[in-house]
Amino acid sequence: MPELPEVETTRRHIAPVLEGARISAVELGRDRMARRNMRPQDIPERLLGRRVGRVGRRGKFLLIEVEGDLTWVIHLGMSGRMRITSPSDPLDPHTQLVVTTDRGDQVRLIDPRTFGFVAVFTPEELEHDSLAALGPDALEELPDAATLGARLAGRRAPIKALLLDQRILAGLGNIYADEVLFRARVRPTRPGGDLTPEELADLVAAIPEVLLAGVEMGGTSLDDLAYLLPDGRAGEYLDRLMVYGRAGEPCLVCGTPIERVVVAQRSSHFCPTCQR
DNA sequence: AACGATCCCTGTTGGC
DNA sequence: TGCCAACAGGGATCGT
Numbered sequence: 001m002p003e004l005p006e007v008e009t010t011r012r013h014i015a016p017v018l019e020g021a022r023i024s025a026v027e028l029g030r031d032r033m034a035r036r037n038m039r040p041q042d043i044p045e046r047l048l049g050r051r052v053g054r055v056g057r058r059g060k061f062l063l064i065e066v067e068g069d070l071t072w073v074i075h076l077g078m079s080g081r082m083r084i085t086s087p088s089d090p091l092d093p094h095t096q097l098v099v100t101t102d103r104g105d106q107v108r109l110i111d112p113r114t115f116g117f118v119a120v121f122t123p124e125e126l127e128h129d130s131l132a133a134l135g136p137d138a139l140e141e142l143p144d145a146a147t148l149g150a151r152l153a154g155r156r157a158p159i160k161a162l163l164l165d166q167r168i169l170a171g172l173g174n175i176y177a178d179e180v181l182f183r184a185r186v187r188p189t190r191p192g193g194d195l196t197p198e199e200l201a202d203l204v205a206a207i208p209e210v211l212l213a214g215v216e217m218g219g220t221s222l223d224d225l226a227y228l229l230p231d232g233r234a235g236e237y238l239d240r241l242m243v244y245g246r247a248g249e250p251c252l253v254c255g256t257p258i259e260r261v262v263v264a265q266r267s268s269h270f271c272p273t274c275q276r
Numbered sequence: 277a278a279c280g281a282t283c284c285c286t287g288t289t290g291g292c
Numbered sequence: 293t294g295c296c297a298a299c300a301g302g303g304a305t306c307g308t
Contacts, residue, residue, distance in 0.1 A: 032284090032285090079287085094286090112285080112286060112287065113286055114285060114286085115285065156278080161280090264279095264280080265280080265282085
């Protein structure tokens with residue numbers, strides 16, 4: 001699933017293709033992909049003929065500056081991936097957005113489950129979107145342990161649920177949240193407000209360690225149909241996963257079988273010996 | 277306000 | 293072997 005490392009890897013691939021280019025054609029697949037109060041026709045109408053600025057990212061959102069003070073937002077949802085192609089390449093099934101540049105490149109969004117979305121916001125619209133409530137980026141704007149502790153103080157929800165809350169910290173999804181908690185030796189079920197200062201410090205240290213390794217490996221491709229890099233390659237962080245998807249298998253540190261529980265309606269994996 | 281449950285969607289998986 | 297229900301999950305929304 002695309003989480004921060006997958007979105008960052010995607011960003012790094014598409015940035016040189018889009019930045020400075022002018023958009024010469026826009027094709028939207030399903031209308032459903034235009035959400036967040038966008039009409040489907042707004043997407044091509046607002047992008048067409050405009051020059052692209054910086055390709056940025058906050059959490060799992062791609063935020064692309066577009067001439068005319070617009071922000072082109074792309075979210076990959078759970079099954080979205082992007083491809084860089086030439087216009088003559090055949091369309092993949094479930095292609096939801098095709099953007100052609102004046103340099104003759106195409107950037108495509110492929111998303112079978114359509115949990116992803118596309119929007120092109122004016123500054124006013126951006127301000128009123130839930131994007132405005134997004135917390136600090138888990139890599140670029142990571143708070144220190146004391147600041148995170150203050151955000152978690154008094155909270156009784158499981159720390160796993162709070163790590164998935166993008167208003168607290170933007171970028172962690174189900175896979176990397178489990179991996180971060182393993183590295184910090186904290187069980188996903190622990191109430192967020194109960195973490196000790198030492199555990200908060202371990203957590204804040206674990207976040208960039210896990211996420212940077214994920215970025216370096218090009219993200220996590222769970223199987224051949226899931227996330228792929230924009231050049232079609234698979235991300236290789238799958239080989240580094242310590243707990244996610246390993247229920248019943250021995251912990252790679254201590255050998256205890258990894259357990260699976262449901263937290264915040266999501267599967268959560270942890271080592272009952274290593275994590276307290 | 278905080279928290280948990282539900283919904284959206286479709287390819288894959290597992291049980292019978 | 294073949295069918296079909298269950299499962300996967302990011303984010304919005306709703307009920308308590």
